[in-house]
Amino acid sequence: MRSDSYTFKILRYDSTEHDREPYFTSYRVRVIPGLTILMVLLRIRDEIDGTLAFRSSCRSAVCGSCAMVINGKIDLACRTQAASFGTDTIILEPLPNLQIIKDLVVDMTPFWKMYEKIKPYLIRRNQNPEKEIPQTEEERKRIDQYVNCILCASCYGACPVPSKDPDYIGPAAFAKLERFVLDSRDERPKRSLEAVNDDKGVWGCDMVLRCIDACPKDVRPTDSIVGLRKQLLKYKSKKIFSMGKDED
Ligand code: SF4
Ligand code: FES
Structure with a gap:
């Protein structure tokens, strides 16, 4: 099975740090076929950076909690394959039109x-x-x-x-x-x-x-x-x- 390391550029922001603008942090993660964006986020949070915030629950496109902007297009992280973009850099941003609470978590x-x-x-x-x-x-x-x-x-x-x-x-x-x-x-x-x-x-x-x-x-x-x-x-x-x- 083919596997590669991809760069995930994730928008970071903490609404409690009033003096800091949003910024991007990059993470390298090994991507194998079938790995979803949500699985990548879970891996980053569990193995690389425990401060990363995002929402998820069902992992099967049912609860609606993991919507975000993935390489410029809004979609659910749990139904989007990381290897489906034909690029090894993937940018993740929170949903527009809602205030960011932290990183990919918005105020609904x-x-x-x-x-x-x-x-x-x-x-x-x-x-x-x-x-x-x-x-x-x-x-x-x-x-x-x-x-x-x-x-x-x-x-x-x-x-x-x-x-x-x-x-x-x-x-x-x-x-x-x-x-x-x-x-x-x-x-x-x-x-x-x-x-x-x-x-x-x-x-x-x-x-x-x-x-x-x-x-x-x-x-x-x-x-x-x-x-x-x-x-x-x-x-x-x-x-x-x-x-x-x-x-x-
Ligand atoms: S995009 Fe809008 S209409 Fe479609 S499932 Fe989500 S909330 Fe409902
Ligand atoms: S985790 Fe429930 S819709 Fe993605």
Whole structure:
């Protein structure tokens, strides 16, 4: 089996050291086929530099905690093969649009704040249903891609809007909202979509589609933005034709 030593240039920063700018540290690590970027990071931390900080948990592209910029592209460290780049220098940086706490660990608070805003759970008129609410296969298919979201924030990091407007709700939250709007069991009132009916919401999207490129689970947040815009227009025109009377 072929093996080579690669250089991993990793952005280092400690938010508690106020007088020090971010800088890169290089590590040489032997790479064998099959070694993921996450395994490289674990090796560096365990064998070379115990001060290196990064997040991980499942190691199998499920928990969403290891998203970062790998050679200029956002991806999950645990699903990216170190030998897949055709270069023996690999640069690792934290997710953009979020403050660095330490090295590759970012403060996810703004991401979760936006996520909470859209009420990311099933809403029923009767809060205590006595039996389960079944779905047909067709109904389940409508939400398939959005259910796959693992909340890794890759799309949020790739989006150009949060850096201009930190109050922009962002692609992951829109994808989750659409997941519930399309869910046959959800009964949230249409008027609740007003929460995303402005430039901080779905009308703030620049439609550059970077969220789609960045998503490791093939979710297309832009589809959700288009879907929500359509829902809002439909709701608005219905409201106008019913002389301002809200049906919900
Ligand atoms: S939509 Fe994709 S990129 Fe965005 S949080 Fe969900 S899984 Fe991650
Ligand atoms: S460690 Fe869970 S997604 Fe990478």
